[in-house]
Amino acid sequence: MLDPEIDFLNHGSFGALPRSVSARQEEWRRRVEARPIEMLGRRCRELLGPAREAVAGLVGASPADIGFVTNATGGINAVLRALPLRAGDVLATTTHVYNAVRQTMRFVARQAGAEYRELPVPPPFAHPDAIVDAIDAALDERVRLLVVDHISSPTAVVFPVERIVARCRERGIDVLIDGAHAPGMVPLELERLGAAYYAANLHKWMCAPKGCAFLWTRRDRQAHVHPATISHFLDQGYATEFDWQGTRDISAWICAADAIAFMRGLGLERVMAHNHALATWVQAHLCGRWGVQPLTPLDGSLLGSMATVRLPSAFQPGGPFATFESINLALYERFRIEVPVVEWQGVRHVRPCCQVYNRPEQYERLADAVLALARSGADAARS
Numbered sequence: 596m597l598d599p600e601i602d603f604l605n606h607g608s609f610g611a612l613p614r615s616v617s618a619r620q621e622e623w624r625r626r627v628e629a630r631p632i633e634m635l636g637r638r639c640r641e642l643l644g645p646a647r648e649a650v651a652g653l654v655g656a657s658p659a660d661i662g663f664v665t666n667a668t669g670g671i672n673a674v675l676r677a678l679p680l681r682a683g684d685v686l687a688t689t690t691h692v693y694n695a696v697r698q699t700m701r702f703v704a705r706q707a708g709a710e711y712r713e714l715p716v717p718p719p720f721a722h723p724d725a726i727v728d729a730i731d732a733a734l735d736e737r738v739r740l741l742v743v744d745h746i747s748s749p750t751a752v753v754f755p756v757e758r759i760v761a762r763c764r765e766r767g768i769d770v771l772i773d774g775a776h777a778p779g780m781v782p783l784e785l786e787r788l789g790a791a792y793y794a795a796n797l798h799k800w801m802c803a804p805k806g807c808a809f810l811w812t813r814r815d816r817q818a819h820v821h822p823a824t825i826s827h828f829l830d831q832g833y834a835t836e837f838d839w840q841g842t843r844d845i846s847a848w849i850c851a852a853d854a855i856a857f858m859r860g861l862g863l864e865r866v867m868a869h870n871h872a873l874a875t876w877v878q879a880h881l882c883g884r885w886g887v888q889p890l891t892p893l894d895g896s897l898l899g900s901m902a903t904v905r906l907p908s909a910f911q912p913g914g915p916f917a918t919f920e921s922i923n924l925a926l927y928e929r930f931r932i933e934v935p936v937v938e939w940q941g942v943r944h945v946r947p948c949c950q951v952y953n954r955p956e957q958y959e960r961l962a963d964a965v966l967a968l969a970r971s972g973a974d975a976a977r978s
């Protein structure tokens with residue numbers, strides 16, 4: 596459904612909806628509007644059952660451990676806001692944390708008189724072991740919960756979550772994984788992974804309608820977890836509570852099953868392999884064109900379906916672009932390229948995303964546009 600006038604290199608922010616899944620969602624909306632009491636009042640749980648089973652099958656989990664939420668932010672809020680925290684406890688994450696999650700953690704820590712802490716995981720990211728060691732070295736006995744990204748937003752690094760969870764289990768620390776980008780980008784086996792909590796979006800890389808996400812919680816942690824919006828079914832079962840969070844449009848959740856069927860129809864493994872190969876090429880190619888150092892190994896071993904690439908020096912703070920947002924806008928307005936521009940640890944980058952509708956020439960146009968902007972920015976600065 597994307598506008599062909601735009602080079603859309605930002606699948607990662609909000610996903611993109613296949614026409615067939617959109618049509619299914621419209622159909623469900625029509626059915627609900629035709630019989631609101633029957634569909635929402637009496638049959639809500641029954642309608643969500645097949646969707647929950649499809650999600651559980653996709654991520655290697657039991658349906659009873661899957662709670663629907665509107666987005667990963669909502670899932671993370673559900674965990675953090677129900678966490679029994681005491682003054683002096685530490686809520687920890689890494690310097691790669693997504694800003695909305697950072698704000699939630701800061702809020703929750705502040706309310707409890709706890710400490711919010713960002714553990715440094717500095718570049719270059721050469722090997723997964725170095726990431727695990729950097730995190731492990733900064734943990735201590737006051738850390739109550741570690742929030743770690745599966746695929747980080749600003750840096751697009753695939754974190755070695757299996758090893759991080761294992762290390763934290765040895766130390767008795769619970770882990771909440773922010774898997775906002777994971778379904779559809781990397782294979783998932785949540786039960787085997789064994790984190791305490793896993794929040795993820797289906798509206799990004801699984802191409803479900805917007806507002807389709809889930810929170811998986813390990814059985815032994817379910818008693819204290821509730822949706823951020825508590826409604827009628829408090830303490831009546833994990834999935835039951837999440838199914839009803841007040842009156843809302845449930846069509847996106849129902850359509851999780853359709854989105855999964857659509858992606859399986861394309862060949863989910865093939866899609867992931869294609870996107871990963873394209874992201875690996877994009878990283879190497881842009882680094883070469885712009886003469887910058889890669890953030891992660893050029894063999895793509897720490898990448899999924901997107902890559903974060905440092906922008907040339909003309910774009911860095913102190914240059915002609917006052918903010919990183921102005922770079923994003925210039926690429927969009929002058930070149931019709933939609934690509935995330937991020938500033939991380941004081942350095943500006945782009946984070947092109949790779950989905951099956953993207954073509955190599957689109958990244959070539961990005962490479963040219965950035966070089967053209969660097970020239971015109973330098974001219975403007977001189978005049």
Ligand SMILES: Cc1ncc(COP(=O)(O)O)c(C=O)c1O
Pocket residue numbers: 607608665666667668669693695696744746747748773775776796
């Ligand atoms: C790592 C990470 N966490 C959380 C989110 C938030 O996702 P949502 O807005 O769907 O809650 C994002 C969105 O890009 C993300 O990249």
